[in-house]
Amino acid sequence: MNLRCTLCNRTYPLDTRRWRCECGGAFDVAGLPGFDPATVDSSAPGLWRYRATLPLPENATPVTLGEVTTPLVEAELDGLRFHCKVEYLSPTGSFKDRGTAVLVSVLRALGVQKVVEDSSGNAGASLAAYTARAGIACTVFVPAHASPAKQAQIAAFGAQLVRVPGPRENAARAVQEAAAEGAYYASHYYNPLGLAGLRTIAYELWEQLGRRVPDNVVLPAGHGTLLLGIYRGFRDLKQAGLITRLPRLFAVQAQPCAPLHAAFIQGNAEPIIVEEGATVAEGVRIARPLRGQEILAAVRETGGQVLAVPDEETLAGRDALARRGLYVEPTSAVAIAALAHLRPVIGADEITVVPLTGSGFKSPLHQPRFQEVVRDFVRQHGLLHTPETHALDLVSEVGEVAKEVLKSTDYGQRPFAPTPELADELGDALYALAALADSCGVDLEQSLEGVLHKYAARLESTGHAGSD
Ligand SMILES: [Zn+2]
Structure with missing residues (x-):
């Protein structure tokens, strides 16, 4: 078995560190065994029933987390x-485990010690779990908009989680840069082993x-x-x-x-x-x-x-x-x-x-975001005013924050030590900002995502996040 380019047919050994062909084409596994009912191992759990069809070196022990035949x-x-x-x-919790179990089993047999991956969440969580099991270091690049539950799952398995602002493709670009520095790119879409x-x-x-x-x-x-x-x-x-x-x-x-x-x-x-x-x-x-x-x-x-x-x-x-x-x-x-x-x-x-x-x-049915929580509260208690009123309220709350920061240094007399009231004042300011955004019909989290994307682009081109 080896890897073959889907564009130019050039072949590479199974243990190549390349994640795609020199021509840019994606790999497939060449010489993969087909299906033969006589080779089905009825005593093995889940996908390992079909081990004879998988690109696993003969002496490799599968990395397993108890896969099952799904009902x-x-x-x-x-x-x-x-x-x-x-x-x-x-x-x-996702079908990705079928691919990851095979991929990580092969990587462990090949002696790979560090992998990188980009994912909207499920493939990253799967890779984080199986590499944790295999003792392989793992870094996952996710779009910042990925479900918080998926991000938490990736981090819980001990993988390094890198949140990349902007569209999904930014995470793909970031992982390719990391792969260029020598880490094995265990991609769930480029890598044909999974x-x-x-x-x-x-x-x-x-x-x-x-x-x-x-x-x-x-x-x-x-x-x-x-x-x-x-x-x-x-x-x-x-x-x-x-x-x-x-x-x-x-x-x-x-x-x-x-x-x-x-x-x-x-x-x-x-x-x-x-x-x-x-x-x-x-x-x-x-x-x-x-x-x-x-x-x-x-x-x-x-x-x-x-x-x-x-x-x-x-x-x-x-x-x-x-x-x-x-x-x-x-x-x-x-x-x-x-x-x-x-x-x-x-x-x-x-x-x-x-x-x-x-x-x-x-991805729970409904995760109320802070702006929605504020919106419901404001509507329920009749606190919705004009944008001008909310803007003035925000400025006065920001003033309160500044005052607490000053008090935190005793007006410059001692090093900064936050007062107990500072957290409350920041909360007041956030409430005022959310109410203002709501009165203007602006989705704050959407704006925030756009802003982070803008800063990232600016950092890339000018080296600093601020505007000129
Ligand atoms: Zn090629």
Whole structure:
């Protein structure tokens, strides 16, 4: 087995420290074993049943956190029956563990000691957990807008968490710079070792459905690793003569960031470059899918579609699924939202599978932000005034803060030691700022994200954050 460039076919050894070809192309694993039912190890848990298909050196001991065969649970929505593949029951709460378990097992066997990764959250949390298990140092670059619960999960595993302001792509640029300095880039989308592990979802489905292929698989797609893993897994089964056709693959994106959908409806072979719009489906907020051409080809080959759903439908889909006892994060729910649009093309007797990719615990139903808390309080007590009044209130509260800072040095007589009242005065100022923003119709957290992005860009070009 070795790594082969998907653009120019040049090959590299499995233990290369390069994360992509010299030509810029992404790698695939060449010489990967296919699927042979005779090699399934029924005594091994989870994806390790299919170890014979994985790019693991023969003497390597798997790095495991107790992976399981994820259950297939039936559900029904507006008369449409489907099977949920409950991937969020994986060790860190998302399907990413299948890829990470394989990748980190290989890296430990190769003696890698330090890895870097960029992620909107789930892949980073997964890598942080498995590297902690393997004793490998890990740094994860996340967009600053990533769910706080995911960031906390990454940090809890002991990984170094680097929050990168601005769009998701800034985190990708930051990790590539870190990789250029010598760390192993354990990318969940560039690195093909993890991708090989995702094929096991297809093998499991085939076994769970009584050695049958489903008619349809409806799934979220950002970089499309889940789709490609499932596509390649079913292709293995077909090549082994175990199934005669592939399932139709329906890739679902979020409308604010849908490069694959744009390409699909325009008949393009390559993704169309789009602006990276903010969406509740943070896991598929990807403006440039790495293996976009292969994703589009797989969808077309199987007779599927690429869809894009608005955030309102995604949130409604998540709620509808939760009412059926299944709690997913919004990214997973884009596929649920898409089901309503697929009703005309899915037959009543067809087998449809929706992988539930990430746990709802990773992105709780409602996390009130401080501006919302202030807004509710202000409305409830009739404290909303004109912007002018709130602006004056803010200035007077900032004055109080300055006064407490002065008192903290006894008006310059001693070194700074904060007074007990300083925290209260800062709280008053924050309240006044939030009330002012609300009276002006401004979303403070959105403004803050934009400002941090601006400072970061300025630091990069001029070396300091202030304006001239
Ligand atoms: Zn190449």
